[in-house]
Each structure stands twice: as C-alpha cells, then as structure tokens.
Amino acid sequence: MAIDPKLNAIEFARNQKTTFLNSLKEFVAIPSISTNAENKEDMWVAAKWLSNKLTEIGIENVKIMPTDGHPVVYGDWLHAPGKPVVLMYGHYDVQPVDPIELWDSQPFEPMVNGDYLMGRGTSDMKGQVMASVHAIHSIMQSGSFPVNLKFLYEGEEEIGSPSMQKWIGDNTAMLKADFCLNPDAGMLDKNTPTLTKGLRGLVYFELKVFGPSADMHSGMAGGIIHNPAQAIAELISQMHDADGKVTLPGFYDSVYQMTAAERREFAQLPHDEVFFKKVSGVEHLWGEKEFIPAERLGARPTLEINGLVSGFTGEGQKTVLPAWAMAKISCRLVPDQDPDVVHQQMLQFLTEKAPNTIRWELRKLSGSPASVVREGQPGLKEMSDALVSMWGKEPVFPREGGSIPIVGYMQKMLGIGSVLTGFGLPDDNLHAPNERLHLPTWYKGIEALIHFFNNF
Amino acid sequence: MAIDPKLNAIEFARNQKTTFLNSLKEFVAIPSISTNAENKEDMWVAAKWLSNKLTEIGIENVKIMPTDGHPVVYGDWLHAPGKPVVLMYGHYDVQPVDPIELWDSQPFEPMVNGDYLMGRGTSDMKGQVMASVHAIHSIMQSGSFPVNLKFLYEGEEEIGSPSMQKWIGDNTAMLKADFCLNPDAGMLDKNTPTLTKGLRGLVYFELKVFGPSADMHSGMAGGIIHNPAQAIAELISQMHDADGKVTLPGFYDSVYQMTAAERREFAQLPHDEVFFKKVSGVEHLWGEKEFIPAERLGARPTLEINGLVSGFTGEGQKTVLPAWAMAKISCRLVPDQDPDVVHQQMLQFLTEKAPNTIRWELRKLSGSPASVVREGQPGLKEMSDALVSMWGKEPVFPREGGSIPIVGYMQKMLGIGSVLTGFGLPDDNLHAPNERLHLPTWYKGIEALIHFFNNF
Numbered sequence: 063m064a065i066d067p068k069l070n071a072i073e074f075a076r077n078q079k080t081t082f083l084n085s086l087k088e089f090v091a092i093p094s095i096s097t098n099a100e101n102k103e104d105m106w107v108a109a110k111w112l113s114n115k116l117t118e119i120g121i122e123n124v125k126i127m128p129t130d131g132h133p134v135v136y137g138d139w140l141h142a143p144g145k146p147v148v149l150m151y152g153h154y155d156v157q158p159v160d161p162i163e164l165w166d167s168q169p170f171e172p173m174v175n176g177d178y179l180m181g182r183g184t185s186d187m188k189g190q191v192m193a194s195v196h197a198i199h200s201i202m203q204s205g206s207f208p209v210n211l212k213f214l215y216e217g218e219e220e221i222g223s224p225s226m227q228k229w230i231g232d233n234t235a236m237l238k239a240d241f242c243l244n245p246d247a248g249m250l251d252k253n254t255p256t257l258t259k260g261l262r263g264l265v266y267f268e269l270k271v272f273g274p275s276a277d278m279h280s281g282m283a284g285g286i287i288h289n290p291a292q293a294i295a296e297l298i299s300q301m302h303d304a305d306g307k308v309t310l311p312g313f314y315d316s317v318y319q320m321t322a323a324e325r326r327e328f329a330q331l332p333h334d335e336v337f338f339k340k341v342s343g344v345e346h347l348w349g350e351k352e353f354i355p356a357e358r359l360g361a362r363p364t365l366e367i368n369g370l371v372s373g374f375t376g377e378g379q380k381t382v383l384p385a386w387a388m389a390k391i392s393c394r395l396v397p398d399q400d401p402d403v404v405h406q407q408m409l410q411f412l413t414e415k416a417p418n419t420i421r422w423e424l425r426k427l428s429g430s431p432a433s434v435v436r437e438g439q440p441g442l443k444e445m446s447d448a449l450v451s452m453w454g455k456e457p458v459f460p461r462e463g464g465s466i467p468i469v470g471y472m473q474k475m476l477g478i479g480s481v482l483t484g485f486g487l488p489d490d491n492l493h494a495p496n497e498r499l500h501l502p503t504w505y506k507g508i509e510a511l512i513h514f515f516n517n518f
Numbered sequence: 519m520a521i522d523p524k525l526n527a528i529e530f531a532r533n534q535k536t537t538f539l540n541s542l543k544e545f546v547a548i549p550s551i552s553t554n555a556e557n558k559e560d561m562w563v564a565a566k567w568l569s570n571k572l573t574e575i576g577i578e579n580v581k582i583m584p585t586d587g588h589p590v591v592y593g594d595w596l597h598a599p600g601k602p603v604v605l606m607y608g609h610y611d612v613q614p615v616d617p618i619e620l621w622d623s624q625p626f627e628p629m630v631n632g633d634y635l636m637g638r639g640t641s642d643m644k645g646q647v648m649a650s651v652h653a654i655h656s657i658m659q660s661g662s663f664p665v666n667l668k669f670l671y672e673g674e675e676e677i678g679s680p681s682m683q684k685w686i687g688d689n690t691a692m693l694k695a696d697f698c699l700n701p702d703a704g705m706l707d708k709n710t711p712t713l714t715k716g717l718r719g720l721v722y723f724e725l726k727v728f729g730p731s732a733d734m735h736s737g738m739a740g741g742i743i744h745n746p747a748q749a750i751a752e753l754i755s756q757m758h759d760a761d762g763k764v765t766l767p768g769f770y771d772s773v774y775q776m777t778a779a780e781r782r783e784f785a786q787l788p789h790d791e792v793f794f795k796k797v798s799g800v801e802h803l804w805g806e807k808e809f810i811p812a813e814r815l816g817a818r819p820t821l822e823i824n825g826l827v828s829g830f831t832g833e834g835q836k837t838v839l840p841a842w843a844m845a846k847i848s849c850r851l852v853p854d855q856d857p858d859v860v861h862q863q864m865l866q867f868l869t870e871k872a873p874n875t876i877r878w879e880l881r882k883l884s885g886s887p888a889s890v891v892r893e894g895q896p897g898l899k900e901m902s903d904a905l906v907s908m909w910g911k912e913p914v915f916p917r918e919g920g921s922i923p924i925v926g927y928m929q930k931m932l933g934i935g936s937v938l939t940g941f942g943l944p945d946d947n948l949h950a951p952n953e954r955l956h957l958p959t960w961y962k963g964i965e966a967l968i969h970f971f972n973n974f
Contacts, residue, residue: 096834097832097834098832098834157836158832158836160830164732221834262737264737273800274797274798274799274800275798276620277949278798278949279920279948279950280820280848280949281718281815281921282919282944283794283797283798283919284820284821284919285804285806285814285815285820285822285850286794286803286811286814287794287803287804288802288804291754291823291824291825291826291845292758292822295750295751295752295754295755295823296754296755298748298751298755300755302748306741338742341734341739342729342731342734342739342743343730343732344730344744344875344876345874346873347742347875348741348742348744348873355742358741358742359737359738359741365740366736366740366741366745366837367745367747367748367829368736368835368838368839369747369830369831369832369840370747370826370827370828371826371827372825372826373823373825374846375825375826375827376553376554376614377553378552378553378554378677379677379846379848379883380553380824380846380949381720381822381848382824383822383824384823384824390831392736392835392837417804418801419800419803420800427834462737463735463740464735464738491732493735493736493836493838494732494838496732
C-alpha cells in the first residue's frame with residue numbers, strides 16, 4: 063500500500079519541530095540589516111546561509127547572484143512536467159533595531175519566550191522564508207515534489223528593493239513562472255486565515271532644509287535668519303489639511319475610488335477603531351474621517367514623517383540656530399497612483415510652499431506602485447483550500463497597508479501575479495522593538511504550505 | 519624717580535605674550551562642557567586649574583565652592599582701602615562641540631592659526647577670563663593694586679546658570695561689591711570698542727510629543743494614528759505667525775517699547791542686513807519686518823527651535839511611525855518679560871493648540887530675565903576711558919542679543935550693576951564649530967583692562 067505523500071510530509075514536519083526552530087534561530091542570528099552600510103558583509107553571510115539551506119533540501123542550480131545592491135539567492139527544482147512553475151519569493155534582509163534600548167532581549171540572539179520566538183526578522187520575514195523551506199523539505203525528503211519550483215530571495219525589501227527592478231529585467235527568462243508565492247503578507251489574527259488582495263505602494267523621500275552656512279548662536283541670529291528646524295516644521299505642517307488629507311497637488315487625482323461592494327468588504331474586517339487603539343495605546347485616532355480605519359489602511363494613500371532631526375538633541379540645552387534640518391518622509395500609495403508622479407507632486411509642493419529664506423533638497427530613496435490581486439489568480443484556490451484544511455474556515459481577503467515593491471515588478475516585468483499570504487501576526491512588533499514570531503501559528507503555517515503544494 | 523605702575527604693567531604684559539597664550543591653551547584644553555554629564559569631572563578640573571591660577575598671581579582666600587550644580591571659584595584681594603570693590607565675573611564652562619565633524623581642528627587641542635587661537639571656549643569665554651587674570655597679574659606683580667577685587671567664576675553659564683540664583687543668595691555678604699566687571703559681552707567688530715547696554719533674557723524648554731506606545735510600522739498605522747513627528751511640526755509651525763511674530767498668548771504684553779531716540783541709536787549700529795547676510799551666508803533674512811535686524815537682535819524677543827528629533831534619522835530608509843518626537847525650544851526675552859510668565863504662556867499655547875490625538879510634556883530647563891545697564895553705572899566711565907586709550911575712539915553702546923543670567927541675579931540679589939564688555943568678535947564662531955579667538959584683539963584687551971584698573 064502506497065504511503066500518502068502529504069501525510070508522510072506532515073508527519074515528517076511534526077517530528078522536525080525542534081530542528082526547524084533551531085535552523086530559524088541560526089538564520090535570525092545573522093544581522094542582515096539592509097539599510098546599514100556596516101552590515102554589508104552580513105548580507106552576504108545571510109545569502110550564503112540561505113543558499114546552503116536550499117542546496118541541503120535538494121534544490122538545484124542554487125546561486126548567489128550580485129545586483130547593484132545586496133545579492134539575490136536563486137535556485138530551482140524543475141522535475142514535475144505538466145505542473146505549474148511556482149516562483150517562491152522571500153527576503154532575507156531585516157529592519158534596523160533602533161531604538162535598541164527598548165528591546166527586552168538581544169535582537170540577534172533569538173530566544174523562545176512562551177509561545178514566541180523573539181528577535182529581529184523572526185516574523186518579517188526570516189520565519190516566513192523558513193516556513194516555506196521547511197514545508198518544501200518535508201515533502202521533498204520523500205524524493206519528489208508536486209510542482210516545479212524557482213526561488214528568488216532578495217536582500218533589499220526593507221529598503222524598497224531599489225535594485226530589483228533592474229535585476230528582474232536582466233533575468234526574465236530565468237524567472238519565468240506561472241505565479242509567485244509571496245508569504246510576506248501576514249494574517250489578520252491567529253484565528254483568521256488570510257489571503258491579501260492588495261498591497262500599497264511606497265515612495266520614500268529625504269528632505270533637507272538649509273539655513274545659515276554653519277550653526278549659529280541663537281541669540282545672535284534668531285528672529286533674523288529663518289531657523290531651518292522651524293522652516294521644515296512649517297513645510298511638514300502644510301502636508302496635511304485639517305481633515306487629515308494629504309495636500310500634495312493632485313495627490314488624490316488617480317486614487318482608485320472604492321465601489322460600494324468594496325466598502326462593505328472593508329467594513330467586515332476586524333481592523334476597527336478598538337483594534338487600532340489597542341495595538342497603538344492611543345486614546346484618539348487620527349486621519350480621514352469619511353473612511354473607516356480599515357479603508358484608511360487598505361485603500362487610502364498616506365504621507366508619514368518617518369524621521370526628523372535638526373540642531374542639538376542631547377541632554378540639557380544648547381542655544382543654537384541650526385544650519386540644517388532633515389526629514390524622512392514616505393507616502394503609501396494605492397491604485398492607480400504612480401510613485402514618479404507623486405515625486406513630482408512633492409517637488410511641486412516644495413517649490414510652491416518653501417519660502418526664499420531657506421534652501422531645500424529632496425532625494426527620492428525608492429518608489430514602487432501599489433498592486434492588487436486579480437480574480438482567477440493562479441495558485442489562489444489551492445492556497446485558499448490549504449488554509450481551510452488547517453484553520454477550518456475560509457480565508458479573508460483584505461487589502462493591506464504595507465508595501466512589497468517586488469509584487470509590482472513581477473506583475474509588470476514577468477507578467478505573473480502573486481499569491482500573498484504568510485503567518486505573521488499584527489502584534490508581532492514588525493519594524494519595532496521586540497519583534498517576535500508566534501510559534502504555534504508558524505508550525506501551522508508549515509503544514510498549510512505542505513497542503514498547498516499537494517493541492518496541485 | 520618712581521616708575522609709572524601702569525607703564526610697568528603694560529611692559530610686563532607685552533613681555534609675557536607667549537606665557538599668557540600658553541596659559542590660555544592649558545585652560546582651553548580642559549573639556550569643561552557644562553551640559554554633558556560625562557564631563558562632570560572636567561568641570562572640577564577646570565575649577566581647580568583656575569583657582570590655582572588665581573593663587574599664583576596673588577589673589578587671596580581662593581576656594582572652590584560647591585553649588586547644586588557645577589562649582590564656583592571664589593577669591594579676593596582687599597588691600598586698597600577707600601577704593602571700590604570690583605566683582606570680577608567669568609565662566610569656565612563651554613558649549614558642546616557637536617557637530618564635531620565640522621571642526622577643522624580638535625576643539626580641546628587649541629592651536630594657533632594665523633591671527634587666531636582655535637578651540638572651544640577660546641573666545642566664549644576662557645579667553646576673556648584669562649585676559650582679566652593676565653591684566654591683574656601684570657599690575658599685581660609690582661606688589662599692589664589700585665582697586666579691591668573679588669572673583670566669581672561660575673561653571674553653568676552655558677546651561678543658563680540654574681544653580682547661581684540660590685548660590686548668590688546664600689553668599690550675598692561675601693560677594694558685596696560696588697559693581698561687577700563682566701567681560702562676556704564682546705565687541706561689534708575688531709575696530710569698534712563696545713560697552714553693552716543690555717542683554718536679553720532666556721527661557722529654555724524641552725517639548726516631547728507622544729504618539730503610539732512604541733514605534734509602529736508606518737504602513738500599519740499611518741493615516742490612523744497621529745504621527746508625533748508630524749504633530750510636533752504642526753505645533754511648532756503655529757508658534758510664529760506669517761509676520762514672524764511669536765504667537766504664545768500674551769508674549770508681547772510686557773515687552774518694553776523702544777523710544778524714538780532708542781530706535782535712532784539702533785539704526786546707527788553696524789548690524790544691518792548686509793552684515794547678517796554675510797555672517798550667515800543666507801540670501802534673504804527673516805523676521806519681524808517693522809523692526810531692523812539690530813532691533814530684532816537687541817530689543818525684540820524671539821522663539822527658536824534649537825533641536826528636533828524623532829523616529830529614524832540614519833542612512834537609508836525605515837518605514838516607521840515614531841512613538842515620540844522632541845524639540846528644544848528657547849525664547850530670548852527683553853525687558854520687562856518674566857521667564858516664568860513666558861513658561862505659563864507656552865503651557866497655555868500647548869494646552870490650546872495640541873490635539874487630543876497626542877500627549878505632550880513640557881520641561882523648563884532654565885529661565886532668566888533680560889537686563890539693561892543704567893545711566894551712571896559705576897565703572898562705566900573708567901572702562902569707556904580705557905577703551906578710548908586703546909582704540910582711540912569712543913565705544914558704542916549696543917543692546918546685545920545674547921543672554922547672561924548672572925547679570926540679572928547680581929542686580930536683583932546683590933544690588934549691583936555690571937560693566938559689560940569683552941574682546942570676543944562676532945565671527946569667532948561662538949557656540950559653533952571652529953570657535954576662535956582673535957589674538958591681536960585679545961592682547962589689546964589685556965592692555966585695555968590694565969588701563970581700566972588704573973583709571974580708579
């Protein structure tokens with residue numbers, strides 16, 4: 063009697079829990095912070111670790127491929143004739159750890175605390191990458207695989223994937239596939255299997271405002287020279303109106319208007335006011351009043367100040383009129399906004415609003431459009447069924463607030479859509495201190511992925 | 519034939535130029551940054567160095583006296599019966615050195631470059647302190663002195679002298695004097711001997727704005743939670759109106775209104791638009807249009823943003839919605855503004871303007887009122903004559919933009935006025951990188967002080 067390959071794989075996965083967790087810990091321990099120049103070498107260490115892992119589980123043609131930025135790990139397994147080619151996506155880079163003093167453990171010394179694995183990248187997304195690798199390993203150890211596989215693991219997702227558009231363009235033949243499986247999208251909560259229907263785009267700016275040629279004594283220049291810290295505050299304060307709308311000229315012109323049916327869908331999502339007050343700790347929410355929070359998150363564009371610095375910020379006092387001020391500013395984009403057009407809108411805003419008493423410079427650090435999963439997307443039904451197998455109910459299909467530039471590039475340059483899922487949770491502290499991975503959900507996710515591949 | 523004691527002192531000073539300079543270099547080399555907790559020990563080193571120097575030149579009862587903050591150096595010489603008691607004021611603390619990367623030399627390794635001695639505190643005001651010490655030494659080496667002397671050298675001027683009010687109050691008998699000589703006020707330029715007629719006061723705040731309880735992913739919270747970096751910018755942008763006026767409620771209510779004669783005096787000062795464009799490098803000035811720059815500097819109150827920080831400020835990008843934002847904000851005050859009243863005005867402004875979507879905290883770091891030199895101030899005529907002796911012309915009497923809290927405390931608590939002069943220049947880069955002292959003016963200043971003491 064033949065052994066059911068799926069049951070065999072699931073049994074293998076259950077037996078390997080400790081091994082799987084230890085392997086993830088090794089991966090998390092590599093400080094692959096893509097935005098830090100001092101971690102450049104660590105990016106190669108992480109890529110090498112991941113490529114070794116792929117080779118170990120039986121993936122072929124594994125290679126580390128340079129890009130203009132951080133390297134890509136590629137591999138494939140193409141021995142399932144007549145079956146689809148699934149492009150497995152992931153990123154091995156992580157966010158910076160600042161403010162480090164707010165971590166309760168060392169970000170790169172992963173440790174289990176109750177149901178959680180603590181550490182930078184545990185959830186976003188080394189845990190998700192390893193869930194795929196472990197699921198594939200669990201099936202492949204029996205000698206075969208139900209679909210064809212290609213792997214694209216990048217090292218630039220957390221900095222907006224600046225090199226990936228070019229790199230994908232240079233490698234379209236190698237990357238040809240039927241669809242992409244992207245487990246970077248997460249779940250609404252641990253009881254709600256989730257297939258993300260849309261992602262917002264992102265355009266990220268650095269704005270510098272210059273005043274006097276050097277820091278000056280505030281008593282010798284204040285009230286006479288326009289203070290650049292004040293001037294940048296004056297500019298930032300004009301970027302939203304009193305209703306919380308972004309004031310860049312034309313910002314909403316190409317924003318897709320939701321249908322009544324879409325708004326009804328949003329109204330059913332659990333992301334309500336109570337949810338956001340709970341996760342943020344604030345007493346009163348803010349933003350466009352005519353849209354509920356779930357709509358503001360999934361279907362409305364935003365403009366955020368991600369960082370601000372000028373003058374003296376140490377302990378005590380220094381009476382300085384600073385020479386310059388800097389702001390990190392990013393916009394989340396929705397269909398059909400174009401990041402290059404938003405860049406032009408920001409330039410126009412600054413040209414119109416900046417007074418002649420200061421100088422300014424705007425740098426665009428990255429830009430990617432929003433993306434929406436189409437009806438009939440290959441792989442969607444198989445993933446939906448897999449999630450039902452594990453959670454016993456149909457998944458929800460939210461549009462997400464975050465951004466994954468690669469999804470847009472794959473659509474545009476490879477002509478393939480992405481199945482967007484993942485097993486991260488909203489309270490995993492992504493991009494924040496004490497990032498963590500809910501291990502029971504992670505193990506469940508590994509089994510869901512085994513189901514998924516066996517649904518073809 | 520008796521030797522003219524003044525000529526003898528001047529000859530001595532001219533012969534000691536190298537020794538005097540080397541002594542100043544030793545003093546500058548001590549990193550006595552009063553605002554830095556890590557330099558606490560250096561404050562004592564500087565106080566000790568200075569007290570040794572006073573003892574060396576013949577000053578008596580020299581002692582280092584603790585305060586609630588940094589110590590005071592006291593000393594006296596009281597052997598000129600019937601002559602006035604001059605309270606010599608100075609501060610041995612200096613400003614921080616940030617941004618350190620903009621210095622062309624090490625701030626605490628003083629070095630001569632052409633006509634200048636480069637280093638933190640060379641001009642503000644270790645150079646001025648040592649000009650007094652060297653002048654007194656030059657006279658005293660002949661065995662006598664034309665007036666009685668007391669010394670008060672504090673270590674908190676650059677942080678707003680927070681402990682001095684209490685300390686002076688505790689030591690009024692010891693500090694009894696006829697007037698104070700305060701050489702912390704500087705010259706308009708190297709050819710213009712200057713006696714400062716007024717100083718502005720200062721109140722220094724730290725404002726913190728709090729948003730979510732921890733940094734959040736900007737794609738998961740932007741447009742829903744009020745961004746504290748944006749909120750602090752919105753508050754700051756409302757602190758001035760379109761005419762450059764400060765909008766704190768009642769801010770100008772007790773501002774002394776200049777007379778027509780006073781405005782004519784200001785119009786004659788060399789601090790015009792061309793001057794400020796030159797020293798700052800900006801193309802267009804900013805501020806209250808109905809007042810000329812010299813008035814804005816000397817007779818108008820201001821509000822300045824001295825520092826600003828929030829979120830991610832490193833290289834590259836991080837899509838964070840920050841948990842908090844902080845601004846350092848200070849107001850220069852003129853007669854008859856009260857720093858405590860301005861503190862209340864700032865609290866009222868924030869109470870009225872801050873939205874309920876954020877929390878805020880305001881700390882007052884220091885506060886001191888403005889001060890004005892009265893007609894007939896003891897010592898003024900003697901100093902004016904001394905400056906004429908050296909520069910060959912009458913001094914100008916500007917009101918200065920800076921603040922020296924101690925001047926107000928001495929007036930209020932000791933009942934004495936201050937003669938405000940000094941030999942620092944506007945382009946000495948006070949409070950900024952590459953602070954420097956113009957040595958020819960410094961040597962001239964030492965001789966001017968010798969004349970001054972001998973004018974009694």
